[in-house]
Amino acid sequence: MGMRRWTSMLALTLGACQSVEGTVNTDDGTTDTDTTVDTVDVTDTDVTDSAVFTAVDCTDTTTTLEAVVCATEGFLATLSDDERAEAVYDLSDTTSRTLWSNLPTGGKARAGLRLEDMSDASRAAAEQVAATVLSDAGYADYVGVRAADAYLASSSGGGGGYGDGLYYVAVFGTPSVTEDWALMIGGHHLAYNVAWVDGVGYPTPNHIGSEPKASFTLGGETYAPVVTEGAAFAAVFQALDSDVLDDAFLGTVMADVLLGPDEYGTGSTAAVQYPTGSQRQGVLVSELSTDDQALVQTAIGQWVQDFDGEISDALMADYLSTEALADTYIAWTGTRSSGPDVEVAGTYFRIDGPRLWLELACQSGVILRNETHYHAIWRDKQFDYGGEL
């Protein structure tokens, strides 16, 4: 299967800056071409799908959505009737659409068919579905998060509740280029929810986490699914002057992300309550230096650009528009004296924009108790589940 070595990705650095003049589609549908942002080139945010998956022949497709539909149809074709009944739901089955969590699947059920229970052919097709909707960097994260669970399974105190096969694939509605449908892939520390509405892909809510959070080796392969994510987010705060860091410090304790899987099994986003008004705290991105704003952009890209460019380009443009950045706060909490240190349990980062909601929490390990691990959540205040729930 398409597991790529991570050693090459570890060589990535955050650094080389380049200036990009982007075309930005603003909320009101007009085109804004004057947004010039210094960006950090992180190869991890490569949005092309260079790897070749051949489980399903989708060579005739041109757009990513066509390729995703093709791969998903191919995946469904490999399933028996019973398996298909487990994997496919009505798009209106909102209860199942909200069945995801950060927790291991033993404690919290997921919608869909489990990788471990699939035939080799189905599993290969499922990999192709994931690889098609995700960018190369995103797919590497997907493989890495599952590898981390296999690592926990082999660790002392880990065991049966963990494993890289305990991940689920669910299809809501009928894969289509024109009709609305949705895809869910997830398990422990992983939740991909991609909804297509009128042919536009919306990839949130998105949860990613990993224990261990550092790179690790398993079966001769090295993985680091959240290393660049954590480093990019921490870099935003590490770059701040002490007084700005003070202003961005929340002071509260964050034992986890604020808006985790609050809608679990409820079938609606009503339980997800974003801070409003004076509850929104931190420092506005628009008030940061150009260099610091570039670091924010890089951090956001670590999540958004895990998805194929056909999905992520419009989101990046919207999240980073001048109007958006004037209403986007960065905030952190933890131990003020330690600074924004991801090795300290309780360290927490947040980016809170008009649409974007991104959090990273550093918690003590459950199995690997002497190190912290990450929980992250990326939500879109308007378009979680395609804005349909």
Added chain:
Amino acid sequence: MTPPLAALLLYGGVALGHPALSSALRLDVGVDAVDVELQLPADQLAMARERRADPVDPLPGPEVLAPWVASHVHLDDARGTALVGTVTGQRWAQIDGASHLVVTLRFDVPPEADLSTLWVEDDAISSVVASHKTWVTWGTDVAMGRLDAAPVVVGVVSSTVPALRVDRVGAGPMRGLRAAFALGAVHIAEGTDHLLFLLTLLLAAPLVAVRGHWAPRDNARAAVGRVLAIVTAFTVGHSVTLALGAVGAAALPGAVVESAIALSILVSAIHALRPLRVGGEAWIAGAFGLLHGLAFASALAGIGVDRLSLVTALVGFNLGIEAAQLAVVAVTVPALLVLARGPFGTAWRGLAAGGAIVASTAWLAERALGVTNPVAPWVDGLRDHALVAVVLLYLLAALGSVRGAGRTTMGAGVEA
């Protein structure tokens, strides 16, 4: 009282445990009072207390923690007026494998309060630990027709949702009465054993005991009077213990009550074959009614935060039982009267009483001795075929009438 070891371990070693546990707040709403039970995970509570109360000793004894927690829990009525709460209990408990502080509070509801909306606030932990959430559940609430003690989730209180609204529009005693009435009626309709006891006793109602045997009563009015006496005695008996059981003044282990109910059917079946006591049906009905009432009380276990809620539930539930019971009697007794006086009277009584003996023996074996058998569930399943049973009963009665009319005299006199 010291915290259990788990609390110390959680707090001492791991400042930020995982998964971050939530608090749980349960509401049981009455007329004069609202009961709250709050479960707070010890590790998260320690984080909050460390910042807000006592950095050196964040988790002292429950009796110190409870008033502190209470000061962070608020209930407001629809007008925003705060209800006054007092701590009624506190303890450490292991819940889902983690140490929790359990605090119970009682909020008094003054007569002028408007509980059409209840606002719930709890920032004991979330005022410091912003990621913390309190799941609010709703247990019993007689005035809202909530008689089932199993709570439902209302929502979550958190740092972003500091007050959760509990909608109680339409609450009132009539709503509670209606729900309790329906619960009582369903309880009888589904309680095959209660009905079988009553119906078996009624087998002998149209007869009179003469020298240790049953003889038909000449007077139909007397037979009806006998039926009324039996039903009334049963009602008085079970009403007394239902009330006593619901207030907790009378209780027997469930297995004992259930076994005794099976025994009551056996006794009444034997009585239907040969009178155990002259005019004894009413006594049997009343005495065993006391036991049946204890079983009814278990359906109301834990209901009613205060006396008024309890009385409402009790009255409605009992009325539901009586209504369902009278409906069954009204439907079956005419056929029973005709059958008893007809040519098949003795054979019918023997058949019916025999069936009751088999059923009650099967239940006794299951309930008292734990011997599972195919008969007990089969009898339980008969309630799904009540209509068929009633039709058969009337066909049998009609057949008896036709045969009886063909004879010159009714089979009067003492049975052989």
